[in-house]
Amino acid sequence: MKIDGTTHAFGDRIDTDLLSPGAYMKGPIEEMAKHCLEAIDPEFPARSQLGDIVTAGFEFGTGSSREQAASCLLLNGIGCVLARSFARIFYRNALNLGLPVLVCPTAHEIPAGTRLVVDPLAGTATEAGGRVHSCEPIPERLMQMVAAGGLIPFLEQTRTQ
Amino acid sequence: MTHPPQTLTQKILARAAGRDTVRPGEIVTVSVDLAMMHDSGGPRRVKPMLERLGAQVWDPEKVVVVSDHFVPAVDVDSAQILDLTRKWARETQVRRFFDMKGICHVVLPENGLIQPGMMAVGGDSHSCTGGAWGAVMVGVGATDMLGVLVTGEIWLRVPSTVRFTCQGSLPPGVSAKDIMLHLCATVDPVSMNYRVAEYAGPAVEAMEMSERMTLCNMSAELGAKTGIIAPDATTHDWLAQVGAGVGDLEVLGDPEAEIEREVVIDTPALAPQVAAPHSPANTHAVTDSLGTRVTQAYIGACTGAKLNDLHMAAKVLKGRRVADDVRLLLAPASTKITAEAARDGTLEILTEAGAILLPSGCGACAGMGAGILADGEVCIASTSRNFQGRMGSSKAEVWLASPYTVAAAAVTGAIADPREMLA
Structure with a gap:
């Protein structure tokens, strides 16, 4: 599984209230997703395309344990997040929901709008211009779960096999 | 072995x-x-x-x-x-x-x-x-x-x-x-x-x-x-x-x-702290932000509305009044704490000072209960997170502090050093 998309660049400490604003917690997740990151980038929900990639600095996903933070990115078509570090609950939630997230020490050096191919198993992110960024790979067993769409679809698949 | x-x-x-x-x-x-x-x-x-x-x-x-x-x-x-x-x-x-x-x-x-x-x-x-x-x-x-x-x-x-x-x-x-x-x-x-x-x-x-x-x-x-x-x-x-x-x-x-x-940590050398918007990492000593105006003071959440937190606020608020242009919202972290604070006289001190009593729950800290902020409002809270938009408008500001410092700001209408109010 490789992700080929255009990058949206963000800074450090993109928290769960920016990703999934609490004001929309009671309603349908599709509605909340329309407000994903709007506090710092009002055009993000409209601009993001299927397969796009979010890049960020340190502590991506810091804050709440709400899984909606990862769901909102998925609903906006985001296929992968590269960050210099992740908050641990967000990291687990994202993989559990089928969103590949990779620790990439040079994620902040990738400009917004870059065409990028990410190979989670190999742990590489290759810019269209040729520069290769190394990332912490996602182990194969975990990637099977991610590729299935997360833990629940993976369990369904393995149960029926 | x-x-x-x-x-x-x-x-x-x-x-x-x-x-x-x-x-x-x-x-x-x-x-x-x-x-x-x-x-x-x-x-x-x-x-x-x-x-x-x-x-x-x-x-x-x-x-x-x-x-x-x-x-x-x-x-x-x-x-x-x-x-x-x-x-x-x-x-x-x-x-x-x-x-x-x-x-x-x-x-x-x-x-x-x-x-x-x-x-x-x-x-x-x-x-x-x-x-x-x-x-x-x-x-x-x-x-x-x-x-x-x-x-x-x-x-x-x-x-x-x-x-x-x-x-x-x-x-x-x-x-x-x-x-x-x-x-x-x-x-x-x-x-x-x-x-x-x-x-x-x-x-x-x-x-x-x-x-x-x-x-x-x-x-x-x-x-x-x-x-x-x-x-x-x-x-x-x-x-x-x-x-x-x-x-x-x-x-x-x-x-x-x-x-x-x-x-x-050199605990005895520590001064009261405040975290400026929009991250707890933006913390410095209260003395660096004295005079910053606030519109709401909030004592609530799992972090800052336990019985002992209410006692801290009461030490500052005893015999004082919340400033006219500030609202002090108080959401004790549990109904048991509300009952204990009623029994030991803490609620009397807080409500006589002008605190508005809210239900026990995550409330405004999670942006869900009463106490949501409008554009341009400034809140000082005993909670743990001041992320942009967390307590309401993404154009509001939240400062974090101890219950002492929140209470001192409620009295003054601006960020103040609580040590001056603790005789």
């Missing part, structure tokens, strides 16, 4: 993994002694997943459900969520269901449900609060919780320990909250990722449970996997007072166990 010395956290995880020892960095599968969920991330999220898999809860006796996020219902949507939560708890035979009794991280210990040595999970990022009882308690999302509910187990990476040694004692007007805000600004959160924050030293040993809870609670903001404090007589006294035993899981770390590093 002798084993290498182990930290408190390693010993708890080793026992829960059915092993003699575990090493930091190792991934282990542990059995879960307690799984806590609330109305927001709990039944309404896990029920459809359980149904989809045709799975059952492994042991309803080890599950606790607390309704604290959408309480009391303010519209049909929140009423439906609370109704679903009640029905699920009943259908699933979860006996320990606390409906509108307060915030989960406070209600669990009030009922003696967190015992030393437990391996617990909670469907909330501030679940690390449970570490104050010498337990390992980690926050998880709904899908991870589903895995626990079905199997009674979870995989975890064994964290290395960063020990925060608080020397000396806290000066007047300075509290555990100030220690944590100070650490949020001075400790690189990346250096805490996947580590456990262990709090120790004379200042911690002298703290009552309520203050220890604040330390462990804000381990989330520090970027740690969780926080923990070695159980002692203070821990045992709490458990005895709430009519629970210590249990049989209690362990202590080996003194010679290897830790990753130690951070020493």
